[in-house]
Amino acid sequence: MSTVMVEAQGVRKNYGAIEILKGIDMRIEQGTVTCLIGPSGSGKTTFLRCINHLEKINAGRLYVDQQLVGYTERNGKLYEKKESQTAKSRLTAGMVFQRFNLFPHMTVMENVIEAPVHVLGRPKKDVIAEAQVLLDRVGLGDRGHSYPQDLSGGQQQRIAIARALAMKPKLMLFDEPTSALDPENVGEVLEVMKDLAAEGMTMVVVTHELAFAKQVADQVVFMDLGVVVETGPPSEVLDAPQHERTKAFLSKVLT
Amino acid sequence: MQQQQPTAVPLIETPAPASGDSVPVVPLRHPVRNAIAVVIVILAASAAWNVATNQRYHWDVVVSFLFSPQILTGAALTLMLTVVSMTVGIGLGTVLAIMRLSTNPILHTLSRAYIWFFRGTPLLVQLIFWYNIAALYPVIALGLPFGGPSLVIGSANVLISPLGAALLGLALNEAAYMAEIIRSGINSVDKGQYDAARALGMNRAKLMTRVVLPQAMRVVLPPTGNQVISMLKGTSLVSVLAISDLLYSAQIIYSNNYQTIPLLIVASLWYLLMTTVLSYFQTKLERRYGRGFDTATRRVLRPKRRKA
Numbered sequence: 001m002s003t004v005m006v007e008a009q010g011v012r013k014n015y016g017a018i019e020i021l022k023g024i025d026m027r028i029e030q031g032t033v034t035c036l037i038g039p040s041g042s043g044k045t046t047f048l049r050c051i052n053h054l055e056k057i058n059a060g061r062l063y064v065d066q067q068l069v070g071y072t073e074r075n076g077k078l079y080e081k082k083e084s085q086t087a088k089s090r091l092t093a094g095m096v097f098q099r100f101n102l103f104p105h106m107t108v109m110e111n112v113i114e115a116p117v118h119v120l121g122r123p124k125k126d127v128i129a130e131a132q133v134l135l136d137r138v139g140l141g142d143r144g145h146s147y148p149q150d151l152s153g154g155q156q157q158r159i160a161i162a163r164a165l166a167m168k169p170k171l172m173l174f175d176e177p178t179s180a181l182d183p184e185n186v187g188e189v190l191e192v193m194k195d196l197a198a199e200g201m202t203m204v205v206v207t208h209e210l211a212f213a214k215q216v217a218d219q220v221v222f223m224d225l226g227v228v229v230e231t232g233p234p235s236e237v238l239d240a241p242q243h244e245r246t247k248a249f250l251s252k253v254l255t
Numbered sequence: 256m257q258q259q260q261p262t263a264v265p266l267i268e269t270p271a272p273a274s275g276d277s278v279p280v281v282p283l284r285h286p287v288r289n290a291i292a293v294v295i296v297i298l299a300a301s302a303a304w305n306v307a308t309n310q311r312y313h314w315d316v317v318v319s320f321l322f323s324p325q326i327l328t329g330a331a332l333t334l335m336l337t338v339v340s341m342t343v344g345i346g347l348g349t350v351l352a353i354m355r356l357s358t359n360p361i362l363h364t365l366s367r368a369y370i371w372f373f374r375g376t377p378l379l380v381q382l383i384f385w386y387n388i389a390a391l392y393p394v395i396a397l398g399l400p401f402g403g404p405s406l407v408i409g410s411a412n413v414l415i416s417p418l419g420a421a422l423l424g425l426a427l428n429e430a431a432y433m434a435e436i437i438r439s440g441i442n443s444v445d446k447g448q449y450d451a452a453r454a455l456g457m458n459r460a461k462l463m464t465r466v467v468l469p470q471a472m473r474v475v476l477p478p479t480g481n482q483v484i485s486m487l488k489g490t491s492l493v494s495v496l497a498i499s500d501l502l503y504s505a506q507i508i509y510s511n512n513y514q515t516i517p518l519l520i521v522a523s524l525w526y527l528l529m530t531t532v533l534s535y536f537q538t539k540l541e542r543r544y545g546r547g548f549d550t551a552t553r554r555v556l557r558p559k560r561r562k563a
Binding site for chain 1: 408445455457465544
């Protein structure tokens with residue numbers, strides 16, 4: 001439990017004059033579940049996207065699996081990584097999005113095997129067998145031939161999780177995975193995520209599901225206006241918050 | 256045309272929605288609409304009868320030239336011109352569209368300038384221009400810029416034949432239009448698709464070919480079908496370059512036998528046949544690339560697949 005999977009040191013991100021992240025420090029240990037909570041505009045989604053190189057950081061250092069994100073450090077200078085190198089480093093983490101982002105022109109099975117076959121270049125036969133296991137695991141083993149459009153939001157999100165897992169990532173990033181779902185579909189997605197956590201997957205979850213955070217998270221990080229306000233186990237941050245801003249947010253969300 | 260419904264009993268057997276008991280439903284009648292339809296059908300039939308019986312159409316001449324070797328060769332050349340210039344046009348148009356969407360300002364500007372120029376000048380002028388290119392560049396050579404040493408390839412008149420000029424003119428012009436169509440298709444793809452593809456480790460080339468372009472196809476296909484059809488007919492412009500396409504072949508024949516109208520009918524019938532066949536392929540392609548999008552259409556049109 002001592003290996004660090006994600007380490008952020010003073011990470012800053014701005015779009016022009018607007019500063020989204022104002023110096024984020026964070027440590028995420030391997031095999032733990034970290035929930036990022038906070039009001040909208042707090043920068044939690046942006047930070048999650050930085051971990052997967054979907055956003056460039058403007059200052060600070062961000063290490064994922066001991067690798068510096070976006071840059072190579074040589075002779076005291078930071079060299080921006082090439083597109084192809086960045087694409088490779090993205091393989092460390094799997095990502096699940098708020099709006100699923102399944103490929104609508106492919107069947108469920110084609111969605112899951114797309115990257116293992118066309119990015120990793122693995123033989124299609126092996127990948128299909130593995131994908132079937134993953135689909136069974138998320139409870140959709142019989143929907144391989146369906147198109148995403150024909151599935152409910154909850155089913156689509158479970159497919160998205162299977163698609164990310166097919167790349168055998170060391171880390172899973174979830175960006176508000178249940179926010180776009182109908183209420184009756186939230187539970188089935190959270191169930192899959194709980195199973196994943198129980199298997200020891202390192203997970204970073206941006207979420208508003210405080211009950212899930214309480215039950216599953218090892219670490220809860222409360223962010224507001226681009227800074228980390230409070231970090232700790234759920235029993236501290238959620239049940240006995242120290243900061244006024246955390247208290248104010250929780251009182252709004254829990255009512 | 257709506258068939259007459261003489262019986263008072265409704266053909267639709269759905270029960271009345273509100274009460275739930277079996278009150279008969281009388282469908283809305285359209286007497287005026289039906290009367291107008293009858294008048295139109297009578298007018299159309301009389302027009303068709305007139306066209307068929309008017310001796311001056313010379314249908315016998317139409318039939319005798321319909322499959323004449325000269326016309327068939329012309330039709331084949333027209334089809335060849337269409338296929339080659341559309342293929343080059345779509346290929347170059349895709350490159351131009353990707354350049355136009357690039358963040359590199361030089362590529363972006365180049366693409367915009369190309370589209371501006373080729374859309375802004377008449378196709379006919381471009382065709383004549385390529386036909387006369389030897390007046391500007393009598394010799395074509397590969398060489399270093401600003402008058403450095405060069406390797407002569409040959410005379411422009413030999414290299415760019417009338418057919419070559421026609422293909423160049425049609426393809427380069429088409430690329431400008433296709434670039435805009437493909438750009439709109441690429442822009443129609445949800446930005447989340449880019450995130451998902453990148454998160455799965457795809458590089459730019461994979462992202463475009465595997466995820467973005469196949470989805471853009473759905474938006475690109477209908478206007479491209481239009482382009483193919485206007486290209487097929489637009490190839491008739493090359494008759495000014497004395498290329499024996501379908502129209503020019505017909506013109507040669509009627510300049511000898513003075514049967515102008517029948518030969519124009521022959522040419523039109525072939526154009527119609529070719530556009531009909533091309534439209535059929537367009538429909539097939541649209542269905543292929545609509546997979547996963549048009550659930551309703553798919554359910555109606557391909558019920559067998561749905562039973563899987």
